Structure formats: C-alpha cells, structure tokens
Amino acid sequence: MEKISTDFFKKDFSIGLVSLNQKALLAKNLSVMQKSGIDIVESLSIIIDSNQGRLKNILEDILLSVKSGNTLAESFARHSNVFSGIFISSIYAGEKSGTLAENLANLSETLKKEKQLLEKVKGALLYPVIVLTASFALALAMSFFILPKIIPLFEGMKMDLPWSTRALIAFSNFISDHHTALLWSIGIGIIFLIVLVKQKFSHPVTHWILLHFPIIKNLVRNTNLSRFSRIFGSLLRSGLSIDEALNVTEKSLDNYYYKKALKDVSLRIKKGVKTSESLKQYEQYFPKMVSRMVYVGEQAGKMEDTLLYIADFYEEEVDNSTKTLSTALEPILLLFIGIVVGFLAISIITPIYNITGNIKG
Numbered sequence: 071m072e073k074i075s076t077d078f079f080k081k082d083f084s085i086g087l088v089s090l091n092q093k094a095l096l097a098k099n100l101s102v103m104q105k106s107g108i109d110i111v112e113s114l115s116i117i118i119d120s121n122q123g124r125l126k127n128i129l130e131d132i133l134l135s136v137k138s139g140n141t142l143a144e145s146f147a148r149h150s151n152v153f154s155g156i157f158i159s160s161i162y163a164g165e166k167s168g169t170l171a172e173n174l175a176n177l178s179e180t181l182k183k184e185k186q187l188l189e190k191v192k193g194a195l196l197y198p199v200i201v202l203t204a205s206f207a208l209a210l211a212m213s214f215f216i217l218p219k220i221i222p223l224f225e226g227m228k229m230d231l232p233w234s235t236r237a238l239i240a241f242s243n244f245i246s247d248h249h250t251a252l253l254w255s256i257g258i259g260i261i262f263l264i265v266l267v268k269q270k271f272s273h274p275v276t277h278w279i280l281l282h283f284p285i286i287k288n289l290v291r292n293t294n295l296s297r298f299s300r301i302f303g304s305l306l307r308s309g310l311s312i313d314e315a316l317n318v319t320e321k322s323l324d325n326y327y328y329k330k331a332l333k334d335v336s337l338r339i340k341k342g343v344k345t346s347e348s349l350k351q352y353e354q355y356f357p358k359m360v361s362r363m364v365y366v367g368e369q370a371g372k373m374e375d376t377l378l379y380i381a382d383f384y385e386e387e388v389d390n391s392t393k394t395l396s397t398a399l400e401p402i403l404l405l406f407i408g409i410v411v412g413f414l415a416i417s418i419i420t421p422i423y424n425i426t427g428n429i430k431g
Contacts, residue, residue: 094181101174194392303377
C-alpha cells in the first residue's frame with residue numbers, strides 16, 4: 071500500500087471532468103470482464119475503444135503502465151486527482167486477495183450510491199439557490215432599468231415623501247453613482263468568498279457553521295454519516311484492514327470535524343481500542359446508534375454488513391432532511407420576496423396615491 075501512495079507523480083492535463091457515473095460504469099465493466107476471464111490488458115483495451123475525452127486519455131496511460139509491469143492499483147494511483155482513495159484501495163485489496171472482480175462490482179455499487187447521495191443534496195439546495203439568484207437578478211434589473219426612470223418623477227414632487235420612498239431614492243442614487251464599482255465589488259466579493267471557503271485554514275469555521283446552522287445541520291450530519299458508513303463498510307468488504315479502511319475513509323470525507331474525529335479514532339484503534347468504543351468518544355458526530363450497531367457488528371464478525379446497513383439508514387435520513395429543508399426554506403424565501411416586493415410597492419404607489427388625492431381635492 072505504501073508504494074501506491076507514493077507513486078503519484080504522473081500528471082494529467084486533459085480537458086474535461088470524469089463524473090462519478092463514468093467511474094461507476096468503468097468499475098462495473100472491468101468487473102464483468104474479469105468475471106468473464108478476460109485479462110486486464112484486453113479489458114482496458116476494450117473499454118478504451120468505447121470511451122472518449124479525458125477518461126480515454128487516462129485509461130490509455132493506465133494501460134501503458136500495466137503493460138510496463140505495474141499493478142492495476144499502481145496504474146490508477148498515477149491519476150489520484152481523478153480516482154479517489156476508495157477506488158484505488160478497492161483495486162489494491164482485490165489484487166492482493168484475488169477478489170478483484172468482486173471488489174470492482176462492490177466499488178461500482180458504492181460509487182452509484184455516492185452519486186445518488188450527491189444528487190439528493192444538490193436537489194435540496196437547488197430551489198433556494200434559484201430563488202435567491204432570481205431575486206438578486208430582479209433587484210439589479212429594478213436598480214438599473216426601472217428605478218432610474220421613476221425616481222426623477224418623485225424628486226420633482228414638491229411634497230413630503232414617505233420614508234420608504236426617500237430610502238428608495240437614496241438607494242437608486244447610490245446605485246447610479248457607483249454602479250461600476252458596485253458590480254466589480256460584488257463579483258470580486260463572490261469569487262473571494264468561494265476561494266476562501268475552499269481554503270483549508272477556513273474549514274474549522276465554515277464546517278462548524280455547516281454542522282450547527284439550524285436549517286441545514288441535519289442534512290450535513292446525515293450526509294457525512296452516510297458517506298462514512300458506506301465507504302468504511304465497502305473498504306472492509308473489499309478486504310482492507312480496519313486501519314487501512316479507516317485511513318482511506320478519513321481522507322475521503324470533506325468535513326474538517328469528521329476527518330479530525332476519524333484520525334483520533336484511528337489512533338485509538340492502533341492502541342488496541344475497539345472501533346465501537348473509539349466512535350463512542352465522539353457522540354456529537356457519531357450518534358449512539360452508530361457506535362452500538364458497530365459494536366454488534368464487531369461481536370458478530372460482520373462489521374462491514376452493519377456499516378452498509380447504517381449507510382442505507384442515513385441515506386434515507388438524507389432524503390428526509392432534503393424534504394424538510396425544502397419545506398423549511400420555502401416560507402422563509404417567500405416571506406423575503408414578499409417583504410422586498412411590498413417595500414417597492416409601498417415606496418412607489420404611496421406618492422402616486424398622494425398626488426391623486428391632492429388633485430381630487
């Protein structure tokens with residue numbers, strides 16, 4: 071395993087992304103061909119002919135590496151920026167134990183589950199993102215195209231304007247005077263925020279917020295628990311030791327606090343502490359149900375099956391969390407839009423109503 075982790079010098083500069091679906095299909099096809107008795111060189115050649123773009127270029131390099139005498143795991147590890155630790159480790163364990171076909175089939179199923187999980191999370195976030203983006207676009211359209219035509223009419227009125235109208239005039243004038251700088255500031259601010267969130271030094275703060283923010287905390291926790299259980303269980307089923315599987319699982323998770331907890335759990339296990347006892351020390355991240363079920367799996371000698379059952383359970387919880395998130399966000403977003411539209415309506419209609427009243431009087 072040490073050789074795999076250090077042979078990452080190969081760089082790939084092809085354009086395009088390799089999706090989880092492509093990786094799952096690749097693992098499935100390799101598994102079927104291995105079960106059919108086709109050797110790995112011929113299997114890769116057949117798969118290369120049916121692919122294109124970046125994945126084809128990567129597989130061609132992997133094929134050359136295998137032909138030169140490297141193992142399949144070492145060859146895939148040359149592209150660790152594309153293939154995750156679980157992908158490489160599953161192949162390594164399969165080659166080591168002679169169960170490559172079975173491991174590839176399990177890997178394909180794991181990647182499919184991962185894809186489904188990500189789609190659920192993205193689906194939950196899609197609605198609020200669309201609403202907020204549309205609201206922002208509407209505000210910009212109002213500021214640059216509609217308000218500049220209405221505001222001069224109000225400014226020419228020789229009457230006391232409501233505070234909301236005065237605030238709208240001040241806002242419109244500010245936009246008009248500083249629109250270029252404002253657009254640049256918004257663009258740079260968004261880019262800066264995205265870059266900042268991706269930096270490792272910000273993870274203790276941003277990931278803590280994700281784990282404790284009322285509306286999304288359950289979704290974040292359930293997603294991490296599902297991924298932990300699925301990856302850990304799949305790697306154990308592939309034949310890796312608990313230490314190796316836990317190390318790959320820790321690197322596969324994104325959340326800073328779950329990664330930190332698993333590092334400590336791994337250290338405890340190396341000292342002889344059971345996995346269930348180690349997980350019990352972090353009940354804020356791994357609920358009692360998880361540690362207790364892992365304990366049952368340890369006693370029965372089927373911890374990988376127990377972990378995969380836990381993964382299925384938390385995937386259902388993710389599904390429930392996404393529905394709850396949509397239900398909770400919908401009235402909040404509608405209230406926000408209603409307040410904005412109501413403020414604009416009052417600011418514009420009230421002066422016009424006053425003028426009409428004065429003319430009738």
